[in-house]
Amino acid sequence: MEEKLKLLKLLADETRIEILNILMREDSYVEKLACDLSLTPATICYHLKKMEAAGIVRSARSQFYIIYSLNKEIFDKTLSEIIRKDDTADVEEKYKKEVISHFFKYGKLTQIPTQRKKREIVLWEIAKSFEKGRKYEEKEVNEIIHRFHEDHCTIRREMLACGIMARERETYWLI
Amino acid sequence: MEEKLKLLKLLADETRIEILNILMREDSYVEKLACDLSLTPATICYHLKKMEAAGIVRSARSQFYIIYSLNKEIFDKTLSEIIRKDDTADVEEKYKKEVISHFFKYGKLTQIPTQRKKREIVLWEIAKSFEKGRKYEEKEVNEIIHRFHEDHCTIRREMLACGIMARERETYWLI
């Protein structure tokens, strides 16, 4: 999952917000937090581990206890910084989206691209309708492709040529 | 649910983030968004309605379409503003928490408060360990109270006196 979404998901939980508010005031440890919030240590541990993995909190042993503390830097970001997708981040991905939105209208493929690179992007998009690991008969393959475009024969053939699908006799599957 | 938590929960969803990113660029409507994101109109509608209820987006009809747009003000808050609980918000609640954390250490009642108001807060805290509607025998009551403090007799008597519990013969229950 994407980094920023993960951060938001972690913050969107009542228990974790309680924990963070306590840690804003002072560092603490599993049993104490469990006691403060009337939850079991297992539950607190579950939340702290999740937040630690995301860099929201840190831990350090001190004698008997493992003391958890806040990583304060995280909290200065604004919501729009977190929500907004950085367009420059993944140029390749952006290009794919452009191609897809150009060739698909309302879920239908308007035209089979002639440029190899674009054609491949479109074929991969169609391939999403097949399940990995499952075997399909030719009739099923045609039917699924047909939802996108009339000429299922060409597209089926191209998917084999691009190495997206494999075939043995009458059976097809995703590679 | 609390306002801020609701906001975070709404933002912590991939589909809604996609929608918001599109709306950052230009206003849109249900069917268009559904097409852009390859989801059904029903799903888009579900998300938009939720966000509208929380004031994240607005809607206005324009001929055939209901145009959704962003409420941009929301996005300038920082995470710590959202996470941090406003201490001044509920003074009464805060006082209770102070009393409770003063008299309970590691889940045990260290001392029975002499001040009536504080004592009552402590008794209500103990009362949380009893189920509403269930009947308890005196032995059970003692046992539960004993987890908090040795002198279960005094506490049991006080709970009756404060009107937290009621009793008939050997049977006790929460009021």
Next chain:
DNA sequence: ATACTAATTCGATAATTTTCTAATCATTCA
């Protein structure tokens, strides 16, 4: 070493949330 204590993991369950289909509603335009 051994007994103790706090932290963690595992497996199961309960609760919440997203998504879809199908049906209904509301508005526009002929």
Next chain:
DNA sequence: TGAATGATTAGAAAATTATCGAATTAGTAT
């Protein structure tokens, strides 16, 4: 008014997530 279209709602299925009890691990102190 009625046909068409977009939006919404209801109900069900699927996916995700929080919580707990029990078992295990890791570190401390005697």
